[in-house]
Amino acid sequence: MKLIAITIVALLTSSLVASSLMTDATKAGLKPIPSSTTELLKLIDNPKNPITPKKTELGKKLFFDPRLSKSGFISCNSCHNLAEGGDDGLSAAIGHKWTVNPHHLSSPTVLNSVFFDSQFWDGRDPDLEKQAQGPILAGPEMAATKEHVVKTVTSIPAYVAEFKAAYGDNVKIDFEKVTDTIASFERTLVTPSPFDDYLNGNEKAITTAQKKGLKTFIDIGCATCHTGIAIGGSMNAFNITATYKYQNVGDFKGDKNGMVKVPTLRNITQTAPYFHNGQIWSLKDAIKEMGRVQLGKKITSKEASSIEDFLISLDGRKTNISIPNLPASTSKTPKPDIN
């Protein structure tokens, strides 16, 4: 009888907390990935570069094609590995000739990056279309030139045919058309999670521990910066030059105000190491460090564990992506140059 009473109280409490919690989360600015495909498509689309199945399929091939790089060895997927968390699991990105990112910057995840208000750690690019150009041309990354990319793609008849199918027979295959197509694919890389199911109204989608963690997350103030659909990605707010424990690693200075973009917390359990310079491997330590640096609060181990419980509910469902079958090179395709 006592057990039943406790159970009922527990159930009631849980249900009450949860209901008001859902409202609290929404008030705090946390937003779900919509469950409706129509709504989602509207949200991830770029009217200047509308998503179509032909574009995303071609974009997937280009995303996986190492021939876009100077060496022929590095593709977008090398650092934004879709088998991992959409990143590479390294402290600092490795690129052409094993060059470590000169600012010791870590590869951010490509997953759900469509929901960011800006791209790159300093938020310098407005969208994925612009972002996709950067790493291909950067010397320490894919080290290609625009000419190399265009020559490679246009030397392969199957690619030309796919560009025509996607954009019409009169398509001009220039560098920007290639990167727009890659961006179109990247826009589809969204991973709805139990937390989205919860915010979309399914009270049981996340556990009681995760709900408690969500409450702690909001109460402590994490949602001030980690907000919106990406639970991050909407502002440059991390003060790199203040008191960040590892500010001495790398020479990255953030944006013109010394601020670093707030990263997404989606799939965070799969994207260690953390921070722009990849110096913290433990999620719990990362949570504590953020409390100290950004909120001026000592987050206890218990609170950090609870927040971690919540963050696990952001582990998303990856779509089933098949490995593309890249079309063969021809005699006109530029040869790989590993030097």
Next chain:
Amino acid sequence: MKLIAITIVALLTSSLVASSLMTDATKAGLKPIPSSTTELLKLIDNPKNPITPKKTELGKKLFFDPRLSKSGFISCNSCHNLAEGGDDGLSAAIGHKWTVNPHHLSSPTVLNSVFFDSQFWDGRDPDLEKQAQGPILAGPEMAATKEHVVKTVTSIPAYVAEFKAAYGDNVKIDFEKVTDTIASFERTLVTPSPFDDYLNGNEKAITTAQKKGLKTFIDIGCATCHTGIAIGGSMNAFNITATYKYQNVGDFKGDKNGMVKVPTLRNITQTAPYFHNGQIWSLKDAIKEMGRVQLGKKITSKEASSIEDFLISLDGRKTNISIPNLPASTSKTPKPDIN
């Protein structure tokens, strides 16, 4: 009337040639990938390491997991890229710290390698189970140690669970168990082609031009070495120290007899550059060079084109492989070491 007569004669000739051609191909030792799954499974299986769906699924993850390498950046798929021809399209393999293969050896394709009688360019390993160990431990490739691999895999509970599911609760997860599992996946990477359909009895599976090319291929003597199911892979027969045009590139000396393994011709249009040291990019040039070096014959451009027609019929159907979702690292997982 004249046209009709010619057509009829042509059709008759084509049909007659084809029928006897099928027999000629079989007599020459060319064998199809069986169309029956039961027969195929028997053929690709290793009784000492029987293929099971749980093993191949886990093996796929390990094949794609860069954390098996010292750097955390290179996986089996980096050089045996399944989006390409099961290789990397480079003259010589690149590995840890951008090291070029010290003997200037090219990565051979993993596709259909299960049909090879031996593995590596000098044929030193008997099967994929043994082969899979090499590149993981080789300093210029993945640069790992056995301890690193075992520690990585056993630090990830999801991997441990999959090993138990595949081998039983008492499984000892050692280095050899990991590579056996990868080999199990690799054994499934077979790509049946129009030529197989033809040898399996479908007269119309390949074109008239391809049939002519097949006849030339047999008549000139190519099938003497490029034989069996892999159309290669069954003997070390390429005399590297004789007159190969680019024998000066790299210091590879072949096996103890100075011989190099005959590579497969399956998917050959997708695996340029050719030869163990990747020096010839044009398939036609490669065909001519082989005639000169191995057969002591001058293959004309017309004959080379005809043989090339046949080789296109070896472009296989790749199975639809989905990108695996690799389990997250834990605090016990060895950290990447890019140095």
